[in-house]
Amino acid sequence: MKSGIIFNVQRYSLHDGPGIRTTVFLKGCPARCWWCHNPESQSFSPQTAWSQNRCISCDACLLACHEGLQPREACRACGDCTEACPTGARELLGSQTTVDEVLQTILKDRMFFEDSRGGVTFSGGEPLCQPAFLKSLLSACRGHDIHTAVDTAALCPPETLIDIAPLVDLFLFDLKCADDALHLKGTGLGNGRILDNLAQLGRVHHNIWIRIPVIPGFNDSLREMEALADHAARAAGVRQVWLLPYHGSWAAKPARLGQEPSAEAAATHTPAPDTMADFARLFKTRGLDTQIGGGT
Numbered sequence: 001m002k003s004g005i006i007f008n009v010q011r012y013s014l015h016d017g018p019g020i021r022t023t024v025f026l027k028g029c030p031a032r033c034w035w036c037h038n039p040e041s042q043s044f045s046p047q048t049a050w051s052q053n054r055c056i057s058c059d060a061c062l063l064a065c066h067e068g069l070q071p072r073e074a075c076r077a078c079g080d081c082t083e084a085c086p087t088g089a090r091e092l093l094g095s096q097t098t099v100d101e102v103l104q105t106i107l108k109d110r111m112f113f114e115d116s117r118g119g120v121t122f123s124g125g126e127p128l129c130q131p132a133f134l135k136s137l138l139s140a141c142r143g144h145d146i147h148t149a150v151d152t153a154a155l156c157p158p159e160t161l162i163d164i165a166p167l168v169d170l171f172l173f174d175l176k177c178a179d180d181a182l183h184l185k186g187t188g189l190g191n192g193r194i195l196d197n198l199a200q201l202g203r204v205h206h207n208i209w210i211r212i213p214v215i216p217g218f219n220d221s222l223r224e225m226e227a228l229a230d231h232a233a234r235a236a237g238v239r240q241v242w243l244l245p246y247h248g249s250w251a252a253k254p255a256r257l258g259q260e261p262s263a264e265a266a267a268t269h270t271p272a273p274d275t276m277a278d279f280a281r282l283f284k285t286r287g288l289d290t291q292i293g294g295g296t
Contacts, residue, residue: 004133007040007094007125009105012112015293017149017170017209019118022109024102026134027094029126030155032188033176034264035215037250039257041125046077046094049256054089061090091256099136107144119147119169128156131164138167151211154197155189161197162204171208173198177219178227186218195231202236209240214271214279216246217264225279233286241283241290245271 008025016023028044029036040047064084082092106120113119120141127134127150134150141148149170154161165171175198176191177183183191202208210232214220219228232241251265276292283290 002133002136003096003098004130005044005046005094006097006102007046009102011109013121016121016123016151017119017147017172019116019147020109020112021118021121021149022106022113023121023123023151024106024137026122026124026127026130028129029124030129030189031126031153033186034262035213035218035246035250035268037253038125039250039253039259040093043094044129046079046092046096047257048075048077048079048082049091049093050258051089051091051256054087056087056089058086060084060086093257099133099140102137103140103144106141106146110144110146113146117147119149121149121151121172123151123172126153126155128152128154128160128164131156131160135164135167138164142167154194154201156197158193158197158200161201165201165205168205169207171201171205173201173208173210175210175212175228175231176215177224178231179224182219182224186215198231198235202238206237207239208235208237209242210235210238211242211244213244214246214276216268216271220271220275220279222282225282229283229286229288232283232288239289241288243276243279243283243290243292245276245292 005027006024007027010023013021013023025041027041029042061081061084064080066080077092079092082090122134122137138148147169149172150168151172153174176187180190180192212228232238246268247270248265251261254261280290280292
């Protein structure tokens with residue numbers, strides 16, 4: 001049976017597609033967006049996290065660790081310390097899970113899907129970095145007539161994307177910016193493959209929602225938004241565009257992973273409602289059904 005690594009299952013999700021949804025987060029992503037609101041999704045391996053405000057310094061984790069509570073870079077993420085922690089200060093992020101185990105969790109919410117026309121969304125990380133696992137999950141959901149969505153930046157070979165397309169009812173396609181050099185600076189990757197994959201996907205799939213995080217100081221120029229609107233308008237299969245205003249609610253997460261906080265995050269603010277409305281008009285003038293909502 002196919003298995004893969006997930007780090008969270010969020011039930012009763014309202015921002016990852018239509019209706020009430022169960023969102024399954026697959027671990028691993030090649031991009032390093034500084035505003036990533038799931039930094040725990042980036043590593044392809046399980047990790048341990050530590051919350052200082054929950055720690056009572058009881059040393060239960062130290063006693064449980066067979067390696068003597070190794071420095072973070074030497075941690076094997078076995079989970080012994082997280083099981084021993086009485087306050088939840090230590091947490092294991094990511095576990096090897098089978099398709100059937102994930103499916104059984106999804107099926108618990110089936111009545112909510114039916115009542116709200118919802119379903120399951122596979123997110124990350126970049127879920128297409130675990131293509132065999134993702135495809136098996138999608139097939140299993142299709143066998144139970146569950147609506148499927150995949151939230152992706154298409155950071156994969158085009159054949160991988162096209163291969164799963166028949167099993168996906170809705171693609172939530174993430175676009176960060178149109179300028180390749182700017183994309184490289186903000187995410188660590190160029191955007192040539194992403195834009196090419198969007199064009200190829202639109203030729204074979206006809207229900208794509210583009211999601212664009214609006215990040216002040218990064219992609220919030222008029223030039224960038226006009227270029228993104230042009231890309232969205234040219235791509236076949238695009239049914240909606242969602243503009244997601246930046247917020248910094250994730251900013252405490254890197255410290256829990258032993259990472260330095262982002263200097264950019266400290267200096268970035270949420271875009272003003274009037275600014276978001278102006279950007280939405282740019283997309284609407286190109287005939288795109290455009291919404292403002294959620295956040296990143």
